[in-house]
Amino acid sequence: MAIRFLFVLVLLLGGSASLLAADKPVIHWLSPNFPPVFIADGPLKRQGYGDQIVRYISEKLPDYRHVPATANLNRTYNQMKIHDGVCSVALFETPERAAFATFSDVAYHVMTNRVVVMNRNLHRFKPYLNAAGEVDIARLLMANDLAVGVVPDRFYSKMINDTLKTIGRPDHMVVIPFNRYGALLDHGRIDYTFGFPAEGYHQFSKLGKAEAFVALPIAGAASFQSGGFSCSDKPLGRKVIAEINRLIATEDLTAVYDAFYEQWLDARSLKDYRKLRAQMER
Numbered sequence: 665m666a667i668r669f670l671f672v673l674v675l676l677l678g679g680s681a682s683l684l685a686a687d688k689p690v691i692h693w694l695s696p697n698f699p700p701v702f703i704a705d706g707p708l709k710r711q712g713y714g715d716q717i718v719r720y721i722s723e724k725l726p727d728y729r730h731v732p733a734t735a736n737l738n739r740t741y742n743q744m745k746i747h748d749g750v751c752s753v754a755l756f757e758t759p760e761r762a763a764f765a766t767f768s769d770v771a772y773h774v775m776t777n778r779v780v781v782m783n784r785n786l787h788r789f790k791p792y793l794n795a796a797g798e799v800d801i802a803r804l805l806m807a808n809d810l811a812v813g814v815v816p817d818r819f820y821s822k823m824i825n826d827t828l829k830t831i832g833r834p835d836h837m838v839v840i841p842f843n844r845y846g847a848l849l850d851h852g853r854i855d856y857t858f859g860f861p862a863e864g865y866h867q868f869s870k871l872g873k874a875e876a877f878v879a880l881p882i883a884g885a886a887s888f889q890s891g892g893f894s895c896s897d898k899p900l901g902r903k904v905i906a907e908i909n910r911l912i913a914t915e916d917l918t919a920v921y922d923a924f925y926e927q928w929l930d931a932r933s934l935k936d937y938r939k940l941r942a943q944m945e946r
Contacts, residue, residue: 689900691728692750693718694735694743699843700866700928702754704734713862713924714753717772720920721753721893724911728904748898755894766901768892768908772921773941775888775933777820778879779804780864781856782849786878789856798883804856805831813840813854820858823885846871861933862925878932888940 697704701714710719710732722730735743743750745764757767779799781789792804805812805827816839819825831837838854845857846867859867861879868874881887893908895901911917922941929937 688727688729690749691722691725691730691895691900691904692743692747693722693730693732694740694750694752695732695754696736696740697734698754700862702734713921713928716924717921718753721908721911724915725904725907744894744896744901748896748900749904751893751895751901751904753891753893756889756891757894761894762897764897765894766897766905767894768905769912770890771892771908771912771917772925773888773890773918773944774925775861775879775929775937776886777824777858777860778881778933779856780845780849780859780877780879783876783878785855789880793880794883796881796883798881800883801827802830808834808836810855811836811838811853813838813845813848813857815840815842815845815857818842821885823882824858843867846873846877849877861930862928865928865930875931877930879930880932881936887936 695702695704695714695718698712698714699708700712703709703712703715715732718730718732722728737754740750740752740754741761741764744752753771755761755765755767761767779789779801788810789799789804792800792807794800801824804810814828814837820828838848840848840854840857844867845854845859846864848854849857850868850871850873859879864877864879865874868877892912893905895904908917926934926937
């Protein structure tokens with residue numbers, strides 16, 4: 665009899681918990697599959713630094729039911745326009761996006777695209793570096809003895825894309841797939857490419873060679889980009905962003921993000937990033 669009573673009690677408590685969860689407003693966190701920011705599959709599924717900050721925020725906002733999902737940017741835009749409670753940490757604020765999304769205060773900083781090369785070949789790039797160790801990409805792209813790998817239609821940065829446009833398609837330019845440049849560099853099929861430092865670290869980590877490359881900064885280019893969270897510009901979305909802003913103001917959310925992000929930086933980029941962050945904190 666006692667066992668039966670306990671069984672019924674467990675069912676009732678479980679039912680109550682389900683009802684409580686169902687009563688919570690739902691936040692759909694939409695993220696693209698873009699390792700290592702967001703990792704949608706494989707052994708590191710949901711372990712990207714963007715995945716981790718979403719999970720951290722979810723734990724800090726227990727009054728909501730948080731549902732992560734993978735979606736490309738177009739789908740994220742459409743869902744934010746149509747539905748309330750759709751959020752993301754993948755969107756940088758632009759006037760176009762501000763028409764349908766509300767954005768938090770700045771919560772994180774990420775390094776912009778750099779020149780990715782193998783450490784063993786670094787000596788070949790020294791003629792194109794200034795005193796600060798930054799690459800003159802206009803001169804570098806004219807060097808026909810160094811093969812550059814370029815992903816078609818990828819937006820690296822205005823500076824990189826404008827420079828690529830001016831040189832056209834010379835013989836030393838190689839069209840490459842988005843997620844293979846680590847292997848192509850390692851095997852000597854290309855000598856350099858452009859990529860985010862964390863992205864390069866992820867690609868070389870999969871090859872078991874996380875320390876085999878270096879990401880060199882570009883002279884004259886912005887060294888970082890700042891961003892935050894975004895949600896549907898509707899009542900629930902605006903409420904969530906207000907609560908995230910409270911966390912940003914009171915819990916040093918940027919330092920939490922840094923801890924997740926720095927795990928994916930090569931030694932040169934990590935040194936540069938920490939120097940940059942120290943300057944920003946002064």
